[in-house]
Amino acid sequence: MAKMSKKLKQGLRRIGIAMVLFAVGMTLPENTIGSVVILLACYFWIGWDVLLGAFQNIRRGPKQIFDEKFLMMVASFGAIALDAYQEGVAVMLFYQVGEWFEDYAVNRSRHSISALMDIRPEYANVLRDGEVEEVDPYEVELGETIIVKPGERVPLDGVITKGTSLLDTSALTGESMPRTVEVGADIISGCINKTGVLEVRTTKRYEDSTVETILELVEDSSEKKARTEAFITRFARYYTPIVIICAALLAVLGPLVTGMPVSVWIYRALTFLVVSCPCALVLSVPLAFFGGIGGASRAGVLVKGGNYLEALAKTGVMVFDKTGTLTQGKFQVVANRPAESVAPEKLLEAAAYAEADSTHPIAAAIRHSWEKYGGAVDRNKIESIEEIAGHGIRAKVDGHEILVGNAALLRDYGRERIPVSGTDAAEQAASRGATGVFVAIDGQYTGFLAVADELKSDTVEAIAELRRQGVKKTVMLTGDTKRVGEQVARTIGIDAVYTDLLPADKVKKVEELLQQKSEKETLGYVGDGINDAPVLARADVGIAMGGLGSDAAIEAADIVLMTDEPHKLNDAIRIARKTMAIAWENIIFAIGVKVLIMIGGALGLLGLWFAVFGDVGVALLAILNSMRALSVNREALTKTEPHMATVS
Numbered sequence: 001m002a003k004m005s006k007k008l009k010q011g012l013r014r015i016g017i018a019m020v021l022f023a024v025g026m027t028l029p030e031n032t033i034g035s036v037v038i039l040l041a042c043y044f045w046i047g048w049d050v051l052l053g054a055f056q057n058i059r060r061g062p063k064q065i066f067d068e069k070f071l072m073m074v075a076s077f078g079a080i081a082l083d084a085y086q087e088g089v090a091v092m093l094f095y096q097v098g099e100w101f102e103d104y105a106v107n108r109s110r111h112s113i114s115a116l117m118d119i120r121p122e123y124a125n126v127l128r129d130g131e132v133e134e135v136d137p138y139e140v141e142l143g144e145t146i147i148v149k150p151g152e153r154v155p156l157d158g159v160i161t162k163g164t165s166l167l168d169t170s171a172l173t174g175e176s177m178p179r180t181v182e183v184g185a186d187i188i189s190g191c192i193n194k195t196g197v198l199e200v201r202t203t204k205r206y207e208d209s210t211v212e213t214i215l216e217l218v219e220d221s222s223e224k225k226a227r228t229e230a231f232i233t234r235f236a237r238y239y240t241p242i243v244i245i246c247a248a249l250l251a252v253l254g255p256l257v258t259g260m261p262v263s264v265w266i267y268r269a270l271t272f273l274v275v276s277c278p279c280a281l282v283l284s285v286p287l288a289f290f291g292g293i294g295g296a297s298r299a300g301v302l303v304k305g306g307n308y309l310e311a312l313a314k315t316g317v318m319v320f321d322k323t324g325t326l327t328q329g330k331f332q333v334v335a336n337r338p339a340e341s342v343a344p345e346k347l348l349e350a351a352a353y354a355e356a357d358s359t360h361p362i363a364a365a366i367r368h369s370w371e372k373y374g375g376a377v378d379r380n381k382i383e384s385i386e387e388i389a390g391h392g393i394r395a396k397v398d399g400h401e402i403l404v405g406n407a408a409l410l411r412d413y414g415r416e417r418i419p420v421s422g423t424d425a426a427e428q429a430a431s432r433g434a435t436g437v438f439v440a441i442d443g444q445y446t447g448f449l450a451v452a453d454e455l456k457s458d459t460v461e462a463i464a465e466l467r468r469q470g471v472k473k474t475v476m477l478t479g480d481t482k483r484v485g486e487q488v489a490r491t492i493g494i495d496a497v498y499t500d501l502l503p504a505d506k507v508k509k510v511e512e513l514l515q516q517k518s519e520k521e522t523l524g525y526v527g528d529g530i531n532d533a534p535v536l537a538r539a540d541v542g543i544a545m546g547g548l549g550s551d552a553a554i555e556a557a558d559i560v561l562m563t564d565e566p567h568k569l570n571d572a573i574r575i576a577r578k579t580m581a582i583a584w585e586n587i588i589f590a591i592g593v594k595v596l597i598m599i600g601g602a603l604g605l606l607g608l609w610f611a612v613f614g615d616v617g618v619a620l621l622a623i624l625n626s627m628r629a630l631s632v633n634r635e636a637l638t639k640t641e642p643h644m645a646t647v648s
């Protein structure tokens with residue numbers, strides 16, 4: 001539970017004293033000097049700030065007058081003028097009770113969000129001239145080495161140069177399981193080092209770090225109101241003066257039409273005024289969105305504003321980038337098929353030497369696989385390397401000609417046409433989405449390697465869950481070939497796939513999909529890379545996958561999933577829909593109950609006491625309902641075993 005602030009404690013003490021005074025005043029004979037004095041003392045004790053606020057608004061002009069403070073002042077003054085002291089004091093007292101509960105709910109919501117603020121590091125241990133200095137994180141330069149001891153918060157983003165440890169990333173990702181890190185691993189600010197001492201070379205200044213980016217996103221989120229939230233604000237601006245006019249007409253026209261005493265109709269008008277106070281709507285609806293944003297942050301989902309929660313809740317079409325979003329984004333050798341009498345390590349070694357200078361992800365995967373075998377490339381053996389565009393590599397290593405690439409390379413660029421006996425197996429690998437890499441040594445076919453990008457372990461289940469949540473259409477956009485893209489789409493259950501796309505082509509395709517969708521639904525785009533930034537900005541709601549990824553993607557996105565797990569998208573949608581459901585429950589409930597009590601008050605069926613409890617009760621129930629948005633179901637989606645299908 002959120003720690004109660006000093007203001008809340010003072011408010012509770014003030015209400016407690018007022019309750020005692022009110023109870024004493026109620027026990028004394030009605031309208032005697034003793035009861036009137038005590039009740040008026042209670043009234044000014046509990047209501048002085050409301051009266052002061054109402055008078056200040058009157059001084060500011062007509063546009064500022066009509067708010068709930070003005071309504072409470074008029075209703076309570078009117079009741080006291082009619083010698084209904086108990087009702088007049090009750091109006092102010094229970095209004096303040098409702099205000100206290102609102103403050104408590106907001107405090108709890110803010111506590112959930114401000115818990116994120118605890119990720120801001122207070123200092124950094126910098127290694128300078130062999131000595132460790134404790135400095136402000138802002139003073140650390142790019143490329144300097146910092147020391148992070150067990151129990152300390154990582155102050156800046158960087159790369160580990162020494163040490164191994166467990167990292168607690170729960171404040172950033174919502175995940176409770178610590179992550180193992182070692183030399184060469186990226187490390188981000190805001191995490192807590194659990195075990196070993198780490199030396200980290202900084203890769204970002206503090207103002208550009210992950211922790212500072214997250215804090216800025218959270219602090220700015222409350223400024224962007226959802227359409228429903230903005231509607232309630234506008235509604236209250238017009239609603240309040242209308243009900244005041246209606247109450248005035250009730251007080252004036254009632255006696256003229258019915259011939260009943262003026263005091264009876266003034267009392268009814270006051271009942272009408274009290275129950276018409278829009279605080280239940282004005283407080284609870286923004287609080288629902290505030291709570292939704294807070295609840296999402298606890299689950300590792302950063303939402304930049306209530307308007308994006310509302311847009312996500314209405315998502316009917318979800319569009320995905322492929323590499324790094326649905327797949328690991330890291331190529332691996334998934335099959336080693338040497339020719340007869342060729343050892344697997346010999347095949348891998350030849351390919352690694354030929355690819356020694358290539359920056360292509362497939363080349364990096366082959367070299368990494370050779371290193372896992374325990375091998376290392378001796379560059380003294382490499383005599384020449386020639387890249388043949390569109391086909392592969394021709395290299396001369398230790399006096400041997402090595403060809404690494406597609407089947408056409410072996411047929412057309414060797415010293416002679418080399419028959420490729422592994423084409424059937426390579427075609428089979430390609431049908432599963434892998435890329436076949438053929439190898440020949442000195443004119444002899446040596447075998448082929450299958451290199452692929454594996455799906456993330458929860459991709460298939462996440463797509464299926466989207467469909468269960470009512471997302472009508474899922475689409476994948478990729479720069480891969482048609483065969484590979486369609487195979488991936490079939491494997492994970494994507495409805496439509498568009499292939500061979502450049503970044504600009506993705507924007508055009510999203511614009512086409514925006515034209516095709518219903519006006520009542522929105523289109524979401526999920527991506528993780530720099531090239532996804534234009535599409536993230538163009539979609540109705542852009543979702544950056546992995547808050548540890550591209551800064552450009554995070555900047556362009558409306559919602560940031562702090563881990564690379566696709567199932568987080570379903571968590572975000574559930575939170576958004578729950579928030580919207582709570583907001584509309586409050587709207588329907590508050591308006592429905594108030595209309596019934598207003599009619600009953602106007603007809604004389606319900607008195608001022610009922611209006612007081614009705615108004616405060618509706619407000620309290622709506623506020624308590626809004627607080628449900630803070631509660632996030634932390635149960636993970638049903639996890640499947642890591643999906644072994646591979647994609648290129």
